[in-house]
Structure formats: structure tokens, C-alpha cells
Amino acid sequence: MKTMFASLIAAVTLGLSPAMAQEDAPAETSAEAPADAEGCEDHGALTRYPGSVIEWCKTDNYLPYKIPVGPVTGYRAIGDWVETEGRVTRNFYSLKGERTHPEVWKNYKDALVEAGFEIIAEGMFPESNVRGEIGGGNWLGVYYRNNAFGKPGAVNKLVSGTSSSGGTGAVFGKKERAEDTIYVLVSLEQHSKDEVAALVTVVETKEAESGLVVANAEAMGKDIEELGRTVIDGLFFDHDKATLKAESKPALDEVAKLLETMADKSFYVVGHTDATGTFAYNQKLSADRAAAVRDALMQDYAVASERLQAEGVGPLSPVFTNAAEGGREKNRRVELVEK
Structure with a gap:
């Protein structure tokens, strides 16, 4: 002892x-x-x-x-x-x-x-x-x-x-x-x-640095197998817009790798927002961001259109409380959900 x-x-x-x-x-x-x-x-x-x-x-x-x-x-x-x-x-x-x-x-x-x-x-x-x-x-x-x-x-x-x-x-x-x-x-x-x-x-409780995590094809694949969905980390948009920034490319590269390894599967591309602002505004923003990710995968990586369906759910499915900025940041995300 x-x-x-x-x-x-x-x-x-x-x-x-x-x-x-x-x-x-x-x-x-x-x-x-x-x-x-x-x-x-x-x-x-x-x-x-x-x-x-x-x-x-x-x-x-x-x-x-x-x-x-x-x-x-x-x-x-x-x-x-x-x-x-x-x-x-x-x-x-x-x-x-x-x-x-x-x-x-x-x-x-x-x-x-x-x-x-x-x-x-x-x-x-x-x-x-x-x-x-x-x-x-x-x-x-x-x-x-x-x-x-x-x-x-x-x-x-x-x-x-x-x-x-x-x-x-x-x-x-x-x-x-x-x-x-x-x-x-x-x-x-x-x-x-x-x-x-x-x-x-x-x-x-030391404040964590943000923007350090980028999507990884292998990790996302495990999430899909276990949970049926995965968050695409490392996507960046202009503030309050659906315009993907250039620094999103590494994450999109990994998503393309994942889709190649799961060629027999189709997915929903689902946009999420925090609860700041009106529901109508957030629902449209989330749908537009999901569509921007789908379009980038189709145009830049030749992913077949029938494999991806873009949808936006606004603030309806938070992963954390919206009371703090850290939680709101996590709630602003795009996910791949297996059909």
C-alpha cells in the first residue's frame, strides 16, 4: 500500500x-x-x-x-x-x-x-x-x-x-x-x-487556442463508423457570410480523401450556427454555408453531386451552451452525416 x-x-x-x-x-x-x-x-x-x-x-x-x-x-x-x-x-x-x-x-x-x-x-x-x-x-x-x-x-x-x-x-x-x-x-x-x-x-481552465485543429480523414472515418456523423474541423468563412476562406483547403482536402475511401456512401452536408440573431437568418446562413462546402467538393474535387445533399439547421442542434463564446464557437460548424 x-x-x-x-x-x-x-x-x-x-x-x-x-x-x-x-x-x-x-x-x-x-x-x-x-x-x-x-x-x-x-x-x-x-x-x-x-x-x-x-x-x-x-x-x-x-x-x-x-x-x-x-x-x-x-x-x-x-x-x-x-x-x-x-x-x-x-x-x-x-x-x-x-x-x-x-x-x-x-x-x-x-x-x-x-x-x-x-x-x-x-x-x-x-x-x-x-x-x-x-x-x-x-x-x-x-x-x-x-x-x-x-x-x-x-x-x-x-x-x-x-x-x-x-x-x-x-x-x-x-x-x-x-x-x-x-x-x-x-x-x-x-x-x-x-x-x-x-x-x-x-x-x-487555461484558455485554449482556436483554429489549431484541421479535419483528418482517418479520424472522420472512425466518427462516421461509430456515430454516423463527423464535424469538419478547420473550415473558415467570412464573418456572417457563406464564403469559404482559402485556409479551409487543408480541411477540404481531408474530406475529399474520406469521400474517396467511402465511395459507396452518400452524405448530408449539414450547416449549424450559434443562437445569436434571428432563427430565419441563422437557418439561411447555415444552409448557405453547407451549400458552399458541397459546391467546393463538387467543383474542386469532382465529387458526384448525387452523393452530397446540403441542409441547414441553424441553431437547432447545439453541442454546447450558447451562453459563452467558447460554446458558440463550437456550435458554428459543418458536419457530414451519413445518409
């Missing part, structure tokens, strides 16, 4: 890499252990509990995030939240073996306290059906519902439950840094008799 706690403390305090942080971990973290999911690694702020495997991960350069810090007050409702935004990194860990969720919870809490985090919410229960208390099963359900995972995978264990579920817990920490505020949010459950499932979420 002492060795495991030291590993967690080292990573939280010094930001060590996963490999360095686990040098003293027990044999269960050896090379024979199951591999992490492709593209996943520990966040530099907090390493894993030794022996855990990352089965799912997701990083958003910008995301509004709601952090519950009070008990459940009603049906699917918590009365006290910290509403923040920034870069959100989520890792879902599975720990197989004899370790129990109270032991894992205690190690994470001690590591956060030792690293100077203020604990803003905590609770751990031997039974998972605790009604309303911080860290209980109902409380976690409201927390997850307000912060959708946004990508399918093993993380859904946390909302599926099992007949042998043995309890839940959460410990949320906050720390002021020179450049921003960082939150580390650990929620977990005794998913079964021999498995502890934990979601470690890190929210870094």
Missing part, C-alpha cells in the same frame, strides 16, 4: 511520466499486463493506481464542464455546481484483482491532498445505491448525465452497472496554478467482485 501511494504522489507532485511513476509498482504492472487502449496515456497531473489499465480515453481541447459539489436535491438534480470550461482529459481505468474501491479511493484522495489540491467534493460508500449523497450511485448518475462521455466504449461500464456492484466513490480536487485553475476529478465504483472501475477527469 505504501509503495502504491508513493507512486501516485510522485506523479501528482512532479508530473512524472507513467513509466517513471510506476517504477516501484508491484509485479502486476509488468510488461505482461494488458495494454492500454490505443492512443491513451496518463495525464501528467495524476498517474494511475498501479495495476490499472486504460480501457477508454477522450481529450477535448475545449469543453464546458459541470462539477457537482453538493448532494442530490431532486430527481436527476444537484443544487450546487461549479461550472467551468477548458481542456478536458478523461481516462477510464479498469483494475482487476483483489484491490477494492475504498482502497483505491483513499490512495487517490491522499495523493491529491499531498499535492496541494483543495478537496471540493468527496464521498465513498460500501453500497452503490446511496441516495443523494456525494459519491453515491444516484449522485454519480447525475454527474455523468450532465457531462456526456461523447464517445462510446468501455467507460459505459460506469452507467451500466452489474448485479455484483459493491459500492461507489468520488473525490474531486482543485488547485490554483500560475496560468490557470486545474481540477482533478476521480469517480469510481466496485464494478464487480474483482474489478474496480475509475474515471479520472482533468479540467485545465
